[in-house]
Structure formats: structure tokens, C-alpha cells
Amino acid sequence: MIVLGIETSCDETGIAIYDNQRGLLAHELYSQVKLHTDYGGVVPELASRDHVRKIVPLVERTLQSAGLDKQGIDGIAYTRGPGLIGALLVGSSMARALAYAWKKPMIGVHHMEGHLLAPMLDNNPPSFPFVALLVSGGHSMLVDVKGIGEYRVLGESVDDAAGEAFDKTAKLLGLDYPGGPLLSKLAEEGETGHYQFPRPMTDRPGLDFSFSGLKTFAANTIRSCDGAHQTHANIALAFEEAIVDTLLIKCKRALKQTAYKRLVLAGGVAANKRLRASFENATKSGAFEVFYPSLAYCTDNGAMIAYAGCQRLVAGQRTEISATSLPRWPLENLSPLKNV
Known part of the structure; x- marks a missing residue:
């Protein structure tokens, strides 16, 4: 057909x-x-x-x-x-x-x-079942996928989605729209160790996400900084690391809960370089495989x-x-x- x-x-x-x-x-x-x-x-x-x-x-x-x-x-x-x-x-x-x-x-x-x-369009598609992390400007959710149409939402955003938090924080840093990719580019110039951002809702059980407080933390940090380009780059890096770490922690929990060995990352934020690198590094333990759609x-x-x-x-x-x-x-x- x-x-x-x-x-x-x-x-x-x-x-x-x-x-x-x-x-x-x-x-x-x-x-x-x-x-x-x-x-x-x-x-x-x-x-x-x-x-x-x-x-x-x-x-x-x-x-x-x-x-x-x-x-x-x-x-x-x-x-x-x-x-x-x-x-x-x-x-x-x-x-x-x-x-x-x-x-x-x-x-x-x-x-x-x-x-x-979307990963099914690639040459190496995942087999069912798997856990899917859907991350975009409007959605952040973890889904138990047993087959096409067999979906159970394990956790989702209770306020800002990950992509939305990226865009709003980028705006606070004075970056143009769409801010997420520009914030990630700025973060490449950042130096680690200058700022420590929280990993929201990782200190309690559950698979829901909340990034509104992280955005507020970023806003307060930006307001109190010296405004220099390098400082903004350091903040962007710390913010991006916090988002990526939070998503990885929640994904590992979902995989443990379902006992699945396959994870799919999809949506606009799945194109983030640091996100992909972090998840790829996590697969080295052999605990799970990760699949992404092509960037397009x-x-x-x-x-x-x-x-x-x-x-x-x-x-x-x-x-x-x-x-x-x-x-x-x-x-x-x-x-x-x-x-x-």
C-alpha cells in the first residue's frame, strides 16, 4: 500500500x-x-x-x-x-x-x-516491546509500548515539557527562537563545575517529569550572574546536563519497572547531541539498547x-x-x- x-x-x-x-x-x-x-x-x-x-x-x-x-x-x-x-x-x-x-x-x-x-523508518528498527521517551516542545512522556496502538503512559510532564523548558531558558539567556538548539550550541562552549542545577523529581519514586522549577532555578541564576558570554555558556551547559540527567534517570527507572531491554527516544529533543551521547554511554553497561529516529x-x-x-x-x-x-x-x- x-x-x-x-x-x-x-x-x-x-x-x-x-x-x-x-x-x-x-x-x-x-x-x-x-x-x-x-x-x-x-x-x-x-x-x-x-x-x-x-x-x-x-x-x-x-x-x-x-x-x-x-x-x-x-x-x-x-x-x-x-x-x-x-x-x-x-x-x-x-x-x-x-x-x-x-x-x-x-x-x-x-x-x-x-x-x-518514527524509528521504524530506519534500517535498524526496534522490536516490540520497548519503552519510548517522547520529548518535544509540548510533550515529555514515558510510554510502555507493547505493539502498535498498545500504549500505556508510565509518566509525563506535570508542567513544562523538556523542550518548552529549553526554549524558555534560552529566551532568558537572550537567545532567539527556537531557543532549544541555540541553547545547546551555547552549551558546547560551557565549562563544567561552575553551576550545579537540580535534577527535578529524581529524589522521589515515580516516572513523572517537572521542569518548571528547573526553569525558575535557571532564571534566578541568570539574574544573579555577571552577564558575560562565558558565564551564560556555563549556565547553558549546567541546565542542559540537568535535563539530560533527569531524562536518563527516569528512563532507567522505566526500563527496570517494565523489565524491557529496548528504549526508543523520539521527538524534537531526541536530536540533542548531549542527550544522544549520554544515552549511548549508558548502553555500554549492556543493560539496554537505545534507538533514535534519523535527525530528519x-x-x-x-x-x-x-x-x-x-x-x-x-x-x-x-x-x-x-x-x-x-x-x-x-x-x-x-x-x-x-x-x-
Whole structure:
């Protein structure tokens, strides 16, 4: 089955075509970063309008890149939620229009399931079951994954997600949007030993995350420092180390709790160099394996939606054209695919 995937949950327009026999055939992505930089964050109305402008040309370009036309597409997958409602509506409207005009089945995909399954696009995909750490600007959660659609949330953010804490702390350091990658780049110039940041909620049982207090600690540290570039680099390093250590501690707990030997890291923060290096180093003990998506599939993208949608379409699942978008959609509400 060849599936056209459409991703418009936030500020990236992603279109891809996935074939369950040959793999990913084409992948196009447009980022709105420059559009939102002046505002220091995503402006929902502007994001929706930009999706409207870009989505049709991107679909046409993706089809051309794959050497296909509408006759070569067997199904449409789109991000149904969670996300910004206006952005979601652009993608769902496009999917419904194509499904109706081309007389093809369609499926609404959960955005976080797309991230969770993104490592399946690589040459060395993980086998089920595994623990997944989903870390992005809006989500930080640990999930027990027994199979596609068989998800149990083990822990999640009670306030700021990891990516959100990165962006907010970067703003306090005077860095542009999106701040997370810029903070990580600044941290590369940092020197260890100057600051010690807390590892929130690691001194008590449980798998939930809380990064709001860490952000406040960073804010107080920044306000009381001398403002020099090297000082800011030292603070960025200490902050990043605290985030990475906290995530690793929680992941080890989740692996111990489930007795699994495989860990998947997915979402935008999974592209962080220090995070990957730290987790890779932890695997040297032989206690577990770690899997990541390729960097191109860490951020929001159409490839992960096309893949996840393809699995559900092959299993016979469908979404009605009248279905509404879901800006909030619990991951555990998804139906399992027993035959995949």
C-alpha cells in the first residue's frame, strides 16, 4: 500500500509518501521558523495561514518527487491531533478533499504515535516491546509500548515539557527562537563545575517529569550572574546536563519497572547531541539498547505520519470524512493493531 502522509500539527508542513513494500518514496518539509522568530514563539493564526499557502505546492512536489500521480496513491494519512486546532484543520481539510476527489480511504493519525514509530523508518528498527521517551516542545512522556496502538503512559510532564523548558531558558539567556538548539550550541562552549542545577523529581519514586522549577532555578541564576558570554555558556551547559540527567534517570527507572531491554527516544529533543551521547554511554553497561529516529524524522514531519497511517490502513482501519480534529487526544485511547 502506498500512502500520502500530511503533517500540520504546529509550525511545520510535512508531506511524504510511504510504500509498505519499498519504504519511504518521497519526503518534503517546510518550516515556519523564520515566520515566528520575531514573535519569540509560534503564533497559531499565522501558522494556520502559512500551512494554507504551502500545503498544495508541497503535495504536488512530493508526488512529482516520487514519480506518482493520484492513481498511484492507495490511501491518505493526516495528523488528526493533538496540536493547534487551526493548523490541524488545514491538514485534515486537505486530506478530506483528496480522499473525496481521488476516492481513496483515509486515516487520522495521532501525532505522538507518529513520533513514537518514527524509528521504524530506519534500517535498524526496534522490536516490540520497548519503552519510548517522547520529548518535544509540548510533550515529555514515558510510554510502555507493547505493539502498535498498545500504549500505556508510565509518566509525563506535570508542567513544562523538556523542550518548552529549553526554549524558555534560552529566551532568558537572550537567545532567539527556537531557543532549544541555540541553547545547546551555547552549551558546547560551557565549562563544567561552575553551576550545579537540580535534577527535578529524581529524589522521589515515580516516572513523572517537572521542569518548571528547573526553569525558575535557571532564571534566578541568570539574574544573579555577571552577564558575560562565558558565564551564560556555563549556565547553558549546567541546565542542559540537568535535563539530560533527569531524562536518563527516569528512563532507567522505566526500563527496570517494565523489565524491557529496548528504549526508543523520539521527538524534537531526541536530536540533542548531549542527550544522544549520554544515552549511548549508558548502553555500554549492556543493560539496554537505545534507538533514535534519523535527525530528519525527530522534528514534526510527514514521513512518520505516512508510516503510522499506512500500518493502520493496511489493518483495515479508516477515518470517516466527517471526523473532527482533536487538539487534545490521549495516546492511550488508540486502538491496537493485533495483526501487524
